[in-house]
Amino acid sequence: MAKRTKRKTTSAAVRRPGAGERGSRPYRRAQRDRGAETRAQLIDAALDVFGRLGYEGATTRVIAKAANANLAAIVYHFGGKEALYLAVAEHVAASIAARIGPVLAAIDDPAIDTPEAAQAALARLVDTFVDVLLGSAEAERWARFIVREQMQPTAAFDIIYRFLGGAVATATRLVATILARPESDEVRLRVFTIVGQVLVFRVAQALVLRAMKWRSLGDRERAAVKALVMENIAAILSGAAS
Amino acid sequence: MAKRTKRKTTSAAVRRPGAGERGSRPYRRAQRDRGAETRAQLIDAALDVFGRLGYEGATTRVIAKAANANLAAIVYHFGGKEALYLAVAEHVAASIAARIGPVLAAIDDPAIDTPEAAQAALARLVDTFVDVLLGSAEAERWARFIVREQMQPTAAFDIIYRFLGGAVATATRLVATILARPESDEVRLRVFTIVGQVLVFRVAQALVLRAMKWRSLGDRERAAVKALVMENIAAILSGAAS
DNA sequence: GTCTATAGTCGGATAGAC
């Protein structure tokens, strides 16, 4: 992954000292939290810059500047550019899990075993999915980062897959319950076609906005997308059930 | 767009001399076509490298090496890195148009005015779309380049939109005919949800392959995707018609 | 038309002061 550097580095070794190593010297609160703040700002800035320019296109100088941090802070807190990239992947996975995780957990309830209950649960999941993927300002940056990883996977994809894979598995169980048939490749494929109907509005956004003459994907546009996708899903699943 | 260079350059000025300027000196055939060959190889290599690394991440050295050409040839043939990028966009648009254009042209036939005829035409279009997007080895590189432009549009997006916009317009006419209703935002949105069902297998390919335990998107997998998407479309459009 | 050599700039990483 590292291309321009031939020198041996400590690479992924995160050298941030644990809290216990700080010694017994008293710190004022603002002072004590500065490290954590810098770390968070670096991850935030890195998500943006890596997402826009890719791993190689991004420069640690730009990231540091955007984070209002010093260039050397990246090495200090993460160990280097590559380790920062992986930390961003962890952050993205955790952020999305925080938003969708609760809904997924509620859906994994074994009490959801009838097609009707499953259908309602799927509606909630799609609703959340649309809001998270198309609604939040952060989602744009998450999506850029993830799509890059999908088309050109690196070690960071494993980190992201830990969450995405679980989400797909849960959705597959749900669709299988709705169709009253065992999980299968066909059911899994159907899940992907549902995901695709939402994803297209993120991934082909420039095309969509121009063709629809929309200025942005605001509340109204998102509601239209949501209604249509829900309608499509109902048609697909009732068609497939028969 | 150019970030690292402060100096004024001739930029997009394509300095390639026209055929007439070649003078009266006789050239052997192999000699005379070398320029065109180099140009084609540069575009081909640039499509790959730009797609993988993005505009800024890509380096003219890597492109020149991959094209088996000299570094200076990029400046000679295209005028610089940015002009090469735009030339790649032209090439991508032309390549896709060459594959899908004939089908689109056949569909623009005013004789297709009944829902039945339109349905058959849509089936042909989807079939072609799946084959081009998921089937060809080149499509992977086209998709990488286009998706990058979608999420971070540059001047190259205008070039690509000239084709994509037309394709969307044709598909919208077709779906409107199937539904026996005028073209509208709703119809256009429906077109995008159809596109998304195919696109997801390109854009989230890493996730799909891992979740399906597929090694690659070969003939068999593509046939499964095609069958499912066709089925979904039939369900969606018959559901929407009622 | 293609090549080598080179100028000028910017990249990631580090050392050491504070």
Add this chain to the structure above:
DNA sequence: GTCTATCCGACTATAGAC
């Protein structure tokens, strides 16, 4: 924990031989 100064490799673009 943060900062400045610095190393040195790699980048784009150019000039000029062939």
